[in-house]
Structures are given as structure tokens and as C-alpha cells.
Amino acid sequence: MPAFLLPIAGVVLGLIIGSFLATLVLRWPDSRSVVAGRSSCDHCGHQLRARELIPVASFVLQAGKCRQCGATIAKDHVAIELAAALIGGIALYAAPGAQGLAGAIFGWLLLALAALDVKHHWLPDRLTATLAVSGLMAYFLFIPPPLLDRLIGGLAGFLSLTIIARLYKSIRGRDGLGGGDPKMLGGIGCWLGWTALPLVVIGASLVGILVAISWQLRGKSVAADSRLPFGSLMAVAAFPLWLYQTAGGGLAY
Template identity: 25%
Template sequence: MTGYFISQLIAAGIIGLLIGGFLNIAIYRLPIMLQNSWRAQCQDYLDLPKETPQAKFNLTTPSFHCPQCKHSLLTWQMLPLISYIWLRGKCFYCNHRISWRYPIVEIFSAVLAVLTFYYFPAVEAWMVMLFNSCLLLLIIFDIEYRLLVDVITIPLIWLGLFVNTLGVFTDSKSAILGAMMGYGLPWLVGSVYRYVRKIEGIGYGDFKLLAAIGAWLGVKWLVIVLLSSTLLSFIIVFAITTIKRKEAKWFESFSFGPYAIVVSWIMVFWGSSVVHYLVFLGGRFNIPILGAFAS
């Protein structure tokens, strides 16, 4: 690697840290914004008396502050990762412990940015960064709140369809089929499960997430994501229930989104190698269906 390329990767890491800082803001504020919006919608629908109007609350207002002591933060106290290390993981004013989630999201965002600019040309890298950042936001949302919000998943579907008009991951036909299959196949499986067991088996947020993944990665890579994430989720859930034994139930609900997102990241960076290996296995063990991924 040349010195110029290394400097590009360092710059990408810094940009990734800044994006991670913004994602942390969204992770904290977006649920509150959605809750306020849903409350207002319910009041309108049920014709309930309106509550006293609250102060404006969005991603930038009010000013950034400690959620514990409400003290406004200075610029240096908001620097991604650096401020956490400098403050030793505590608020400067009240010494309240800062969640580990903040540096983890920032570091992970930086790693994704470096990998993106390592594997993709500059113009495409910015598009892939957008995809990866949205997935990082969604995986934290699904882990913390068991929620995949429409304000992220639905625009991500349309962005994937647009990006692949430029052929970033696949062609437009594969992107459209991927979006359709990503939503339709899990919806069909979920409908059958609901009919048989009389309970929901998969949430509609997962349908939209998989549709977005299909729109970005295309229909063939979506199949790999679906099969691999399903297998991975069953292995991990089985391991957890085995360890917990009587404390856990096999059919206890779990979030599917994180598994699909992790496999999607693998496909984003190493998808061609994964396909090559699957084709090799298909030829080695005479499994013709695996050869379909090569075309």
C-alpha cells in the first residue's frame, strides 16, 4: 500500500468515528422523537385532550447534554472516542458512568469506514458507507429496543434500488427482485407460522430490513443472507437455551435483524469470496444448486 492510500484509510477511520458519534445521537434521540410522534398520533386518532406542548426535540435540539445531570456539553466533550478516553468513561460534571455503547458504536463505525474505503473505489465507497451506517444504526436499535423503524428501513430500500442503477453491487433487475423476495418470502413464512401457531413469528420490520438488504445486494446474495442468518440465529439461540437450560425456552422470542445484518456485512466486503467458496463446495460435493450462485 502506498503512503497516499494509507492516509486515505486513516481519514476514512476519522470520518467513521464522526459518523459513529452522530449515530450515537440518533440512537438516543430518535426513539424519543418517535415516541412523541406516536403519542400525538394516538391522541388525534382517539380524540383525546392534547398534552401541554413540549419543547422542540429533534436530532439537534435541545443542545447536547448529559442525560443524567442535563448539563450542556462543550465541543471537546463530544469528540468521538477521544472524549470518552479523556473523561475515563464518566460525565465531566456529575461523574455519571457513560455507557460502553458510545465508544463501541464509534469504533465499529470507524472499522466499517476503513474496510469500505479499502475494498471500494472512492465514489462507490460513500454509497456503501451510507448502507453500512444505516445497518449499524438498525442493529443497535434491534438489540436495545427490539425495533426496526420505518424511517430508516423504507428509505434504505429506495436508496438500494437507486444505487444499483449505477451497478454498485448488482444490476437493477436483481435489486428489484431482491427487494421483492426480501419482503415477500419472509412475509409468506411468517404468515404460515402465524396461521399454524396463532402467534407472530417475525416482525414487519424484519420484512423491510430484508427488502432493503435485497435491494442493495441483489437477489442471489440475499438468498445467502437469508439462509446463513437463519442458520446462525438457530445455532446461537440453541446454544443459549442449552446453556440456560430450564431458565430459557426454545421458542422464546429473539431479534432476527442483527443476524441478517452481520451476514450482510460479510457479503458487502467478502461476498465474492463467499460465492467462490460455495461454488467450490458445490463442485466438490456434487451439489448443483450451489453452482447457481456463480452465474
């Protein structure tokens, strides 16, 4: 395939992956199978036909409503599809080839974790473990950083947030981080290496500050115990860092 077509292929593949991820985010927290059973309307149970399952296009053609009952289709479904398409296109534009495909997988895993964290404050162990293992496996495609940096990144990411969480709880008497956050940072470390971890945490914190400011501007109260999905914030910070490593010369290893 010509190199200039690869980003387009990444967008198309991203739309397909995004449709699956949106279903996963919807069904998994309710212990429903992601792969078994036909897709149906969440309101009336109408089984969706092939023409109603085209990513993004079906949502637009149906004006965001179920053909059977007219109920509004959740906008976060199409948002996940569009985000996955954007990730696929950008990744394969930055690195047309195996490295770009690996980066797209990294971005799609981050997207799934971010969506679950925003909607349910949940970072599943199976998904954070998949993030970590795939990050280590990416080394065998001759993709930097070196394996040792990935291993150190996985361990340092997990231990650093675990220590911070325990210190916070011992001082404040309540949880400050979810149990999945250290595992997710460890998984990110397995992809980006240990040198990127401070930037991930700083970037996530800055994004969190912007989110808190936006809440205040919209009249939503923000207190010391307000829950921010830190896993989602780390995801927002981590994928641009992968792009910088890949297309911008990378970090010093």
C-alpha cells in the same frame, strides 16, 4: 487523496457518523429530535462542550464518566462509534472510491437498524425505506449488481419473510417475526440483489444459533418464544456479503 489514505479517512468519517448514529439510537425511540438541541448528560442534564463530544477519545479521557456528575456513560454509545469507524475503514479499504463510500453507507444504515433492533426491537419504516432507496440509487453509480437484480431482491426479500411470518402465525398462533424484518430484508435485497438473499437468511440464522448458545452458556434461559433481534442478525450477515461481492469476486448474477 492517495488511495492508501482512503481507509483512514473512512475511519475518521465513521467516527463522526457513529456519534450521530449513537445519538439517533438514544433519542429517536423517545421521540426526541436527533439534530435539534445541544447534547447533554442523560443523568444530570449537563450540556456537553466540544471537548466532551470527540468520538471515542472523550469517553476514554473521561474514564467513561460524566465530568459534571460522575455518572457512567453508556458503553453502547462508544461501541456504535467504534463499529461505524470499522465499517468505514473496511469499506474504503475494500473499494477505494465511490463503491467503497456506498458500501460504508450500507454498513452504517445496517448498524443503525441493528442497534435499534437490539435495544428496542424496533426497525423504523423510515430507516428501512432509506436502506431500500439508497440500495437502488447505488446502481446509478455503476455499482453491481444490475438494477433488475436489485428490484427483484427488494421484492423477493419483503415477500419471502412476509409469507413466512404469516404462515408461522397461522400455525403457531403468535408472531414469529417483527413487522420490520421483511422490510429490512427487502432493503438488503435492493443493495445485494436477489441471489444474496438465501445467504443473508442462512447467515442470520447461524448467528442466531450462536447467540442462543452463548445465552445458555451464561445461564440465561432460551425457549421457543425467546425474542432474538432478527434484523440485527441479518445486518451481521449482510455487510460481510457486500464485502465478498466487492473484494472477493462477487456472487453469480
